[in-house]
Amino acid sequence: MVHYVIVEPANGKLELADAPPVYEIGELVPACRPELTEVAPVLYCAEHPDEQLPALRKIAMLDAERRAPPLVCAIVASDRATGRVQQHLADRLILSRPDTDDTAVFRYYDPRVFTHLNRILRAEQFGALLGPLTSWAYLDPASGWTTMKGAGTFEENLAVTQEQYNRIVRIELVQRALDVLRANKSATPPHAAALLDAQFAKGAAYGLDGSDLLAFAIHGLLVSPYFDRHPRVMAILQTAQPNYVDSVTQWDASDWETIARESLQYQ
Structure with missing residues (x-):
């Protein structure tokens, strides 16, 4: 079993303290998108996992404590050929948009x-995402180090529905709300x-964006999912052009408590 680490070089330089340096395999550049060269994540091999993996986890923990963008993104393992692992991880950087010829x-x-x-x-889509990997460990912002098991087999290309694609696009918004x-x-x-995702979808349907959309989604989570x-x-x-934040800024705690209580009837 070989251990690898996926690194985001845009977020810093990978230097291990009190551990041998990891060996660089190369960038994860999909064959169909050569323009991603020099901006793609980089795959490294941890040839001395007993010493290197604790040091890598420490780097991830320190970045999380500082609320800095992650340098160490994932620690993965596979018993397949390194070149095939690199190709699979690179290929997964491209996601086909449903019912179109476009990719993202x-x-x-x-x-x-x-x-x-x-x-x-x-579950089967996760299998297609992980492919030849037997495990994927990452630092969950909420629950700490988490490991996903993989089957270590090669699957068909990952395909998602339009609803799944829309939810993937909204991940950035959901994570921003959770950070707040x-x-x-x-x-x-x-x-x-999941509750925030539903509120973001609803808020966008009302024509909200930016700080208005963020505030709406957070209120939908904390006040009532039916408060709208x-x-x-x-x-x-x-x-015609809802200015949500400016409109609710004068409401105090008692106003929100009343809205939350009266919104129960809309469940």
Whole structure:
């Protein structure tokens, strides 16, 4: 079994303290997108895992504590040929958009993205994503180090539905909201990411974007998932160009408590 580490070089230089340096395999550049050269993640081999893996995990933990973009994205293992592992990981950077000939860059390797995929992809799709890997370990922003098991076999290309693609696109928004909530030490309910995703989809349908959309989604999580049906909120959302944040900024805690209580009728 060989251990590898996926690194985002844009987020810093990989230097291990008190451990041998990891061996660079190369960039994860899909054959169909050579323009990603020098901006793609890099795959390294950890030839001395007993010494190197703890040092890699420490780097990831320090970045998380500083709320810095992750340098060490994932520690993976496989018993397949290194070149085949590199090719598979590179190919997965390209995701086909459903019902079109277009493709998009899929930052699945970023732990801030990967942590959301378990609620979006089906088991067989996860198998296609991991392919020849037997394990994928990453630092979950909420629950710490997490390991996903893989079958270590090569699967067909990863294909997603339009709804799954839309949810993948919204991962950045969901993660931004979760970061705001953690920074403010706000208590969040179970399955907060899925609940936020639904609120972001709803807010976008109302024509909200930017800070208005972010605030709307957080209120939908913390106040009530049905709060948008309350008359006071509907009066804002039904305007031609809703300016959500400015409209609700004067509401105090008692206003929100009333909206939350009265929104129970809309379940």
